[in-house]
Amino acid sequence: MLDTSPTRRPLSALRNALKSDAGGGLVLMASAVLALIVANSPLAPGYFALLKAYIGGLSVLHWVNDGLMAVFFLLVGLEIKREVLDGRLRTWPDRILPGVAALGGMVVPALIYVLVNRSSPETLRGWAIPTATDIAFALGVLALLGSRVPVSLKVFLTALAIIDDLGAVLVIAVFYTADLSLPMLAGAALTVAILSGLNRAGVTRLTPYLVLGAVLWFLVLKSGIHATIAGVLLALTIPLRTSPARPDDPASPLHRLEHAIHPWSAYLVLPIFGFANAGVALGGMSLRMLLDPVTLGVALGLFAGKQIGVFGAVFAAVKLGLAQRPAHAGWWQIYGLSLVCGVGFTMSLFIGLLAFADNPDLETETKIGVLVGSVICMIAGALVLMFAPRPVRETRPAP
Numbered sequence: 001m002l003d004t005s006p007t008r009r010p011l012s013a014l015r016n017a018l019k020s021d022a023g024g025g026l027v028l029m030a031s032a033v034l035a036l037i038v039a040n041s042p043l044a045p046g047y048f049a050l051l052k053a054y055i056g057g058l059s060v061l062h063w064v065n066d067g068l069m070a071v072f073f074l075l076v077g078l079e080i081k082r083e084v085l086d087g088r089l090r091t092w093p094d095r096i097l098p099g100v101a102a103l104g105g106m107v108v109p110a111l112i113y114v115l116v117n118r119s120s121p122e123t124l125r126g127w128a129i130p131t132a133t134d135i136a137f138a139l140g141v142l143a144l145l146g147s148r149v150p151v152s153l154k155v156f157l158t159a160l161a162i163i164d165d166l167g168a169v170l171v172i173a174v175f176y177t178a179d180l181s182l183p184m185l186a187g188a189a190l191t192v193a194i195l196s197g198l199n200r201a202g203v204t205r206l207t208p209y210l211v212l213g214a215v216l217w218f219l220v221l222k223s224g225i226h227a228t229i230a231g232v233l234l235a236l237t238i239p240l241r242t243s244p245a246r247p248d249d250p251a252s253p254l255h256r257l258e259h260a261i262h263p264w265s266a267y268l269v270l271p272i273f274g275f276a277n278a279g280v281a282l283g284g285m286s287l288r289m290l291l292d293p294v295t296l297g298v299a300l301g302l303f304a305g306k307q308i309g310v311f312g313a314v315f316a317a318v319k320l321g322l323a324q325r326p327a328h329a330g331w332w333q334i335y336g337l338s339l340v341c342g343v344g345f346t347m348s349l350f351i352g353l354l355a356f357a358d359n360p361d362l363e364t365e366t367k368i369g370v371l372v373g374s375v376i377c378m379i380a381g382a383l384v385l386m387f388a389p390r391p392v393r394e395t396r397p398a399p
Contacts, residue, residue: 024266025140031271032278032345032371039279051276064276065353068269070217070231072346075265076165077235078258086242088159097314097323098159104313105160105341106131106167109305116297122362123294126355128171129366130301130373132347135161136270138340141378145385152326153337160310160341168347169232176354177225184223188230191216195237204239204253226354270346277349280367290372294362298348298369303376306342311335330391336384342377344370 038047051061058066083089089098109130117123138157142149195212203209213234221227241252249255289295314334317323325334352366 023140023143024270025134025136025138026143027267028134028136028270028274028345029140031274035275035277035279036282036371039281040283044279044281047279061276064273065350066221066227067217069273069350070228071261071269072265072273073169073228073231074213074235075231075258075261076162076169077232078238078254078261079162080166080232081236081238081240082254082258083159083162085240088155089162093323094159095163097317097326098156098163100313100317100322101156101160101310102133102163102167104309105133105164105306105338106309108309108312109301112305113297113301116300117293120293122359123297126294126298126352126362126366128168128175129348129352129355129370130298130305130344131164131171132168132344132351133161133164133306133341134343134345134347134374135165136266137343137345137374137378141340141343141382142385145382148388148390149333149337149385150326150328153329153333156326156329157337157341165347168351169229172226172351172354173229176351180224181222184219185225188216188219188223188225188233191219192233192237195234199237199239202239204251206238206253206257209234209238209253228350273346273350277353278345278367278371280364280371285368289365289368292365294356294365295369295372298352298366299373299376302342302344302348302370302373303339303380306344306377307335307338309338310341311338314338328391330389332388333385333390336381336388339377339381339384342381343374345374348374 035047038044051059053060055063089095110127113127113130114124117126135158138161139154142154142157191212195209195216198208198212213230216234217227217230220230220233235254238254238257239252240254241249290299311334314325315331318325325331329337348370349367352370353363356362356366
């Protein structure tokens with residue numbers, strides 16, 4: 001007889017989400033490889049011309065990075081709100097280990113980048129590029145390894161990446177904001193206030209929120225703050241009906257919206273972003289170019305910084321008694337996961353485009369650094385996890 005009790009549902013829903021993210025990560029990998037192939041083929045002129053073509057006052061690349069990516073950031077905001085209020089991060093003990101791991105995984109890569117670029121004020125602006133972890137790519141790597149990676153480690157990675165995304169959103173909002181337009185900013189603030197009022201009034205229909213969200217996106221775009229922040233602000237106003245035993249509660253607007261847009265984000269938005277931004281013409285490149293400050297800083301930040309920051313923070317938290325290791329995960333597996341956290345594709349590229357928006361050469365160096373660092377981390381992390389000894393489960397002697 002099947003057990004249909006509600007206590008089974010959160011784990012089932014979580015596993016379904018992990019599988020969905022992993023599948024999206026594999027599609028994202030394919031789109032990045034395709035972009036590299038096209039950018040180094042006879043189709044390259046058409047590829048780059050298409051990205052620069054203007055539609056409705058914005059280039060195609062601008063529509064992708066400011067428009068489509070707002071959907072991704074809306075999903076990020078929904079996931080952050082759900083996990084903090086009703087999920088794996090709802091209590092402080094739940095937040096400690098992924099929190100310190102995310103913090104270490106942001107601070108150390110940034111310090112390494114700054115160290116490499118300390119003599120170049122122009123390139124220092126890219127300090128945040130290697131601080132991000134790409135959850136879709138990382139889960140895609142873990143999916144390829146199957147049962148060699150315990151579910152608890154995938155859950156830990158998901159929680160870590162959500163906190164990491166929150167840090168990235170704050171970094172973008174604070175450090176990569178252009179000259180502000182006060183009238184547009186005031187309009188955006190008023191729109192957020194109206195959205196919050198709808199929430200407090202108990203409005204559960206999603207249509208008013210989405211219509212006002214489109215208005216909010218336009219106002220934020222014109223305000224000087226990056227337009228994708230509108231997605232996060234909208235997410236924070238979507239009503240959430242807390243129901244730990246019903247993760248896909250149809251009565252919760254947040255659950256409904258998250259469930260509706262997740263496939264579009266994983267299988268359309270992110271692959272399009274990857275295809276539009278991963279294309280780098282490799283002709284004329286030399287090994288010496290890998291030593292350019294931005295390329296080297298990003299690649300070292302992702303590879304060395306992430307593993308030192310994440311693994312060091314987890315090791316310290318466990319040894320100090322602040323938290324426990326993920327269940328059924330050994331130290332070698334945690335080290336392998338720390339390497340996988342260095343896959344910073346989506347958010348790293350996104351921050352790089354903001355940091356060096358007016359310098360195509362530095363944008364190219366950023367893309368090369370992200371690709372090199374992420375690929376090394378994928379390969380190294382997969383190898384460590386593949387050959388890591390599985391911890392022996394303690395068993396009590398029979399009485």
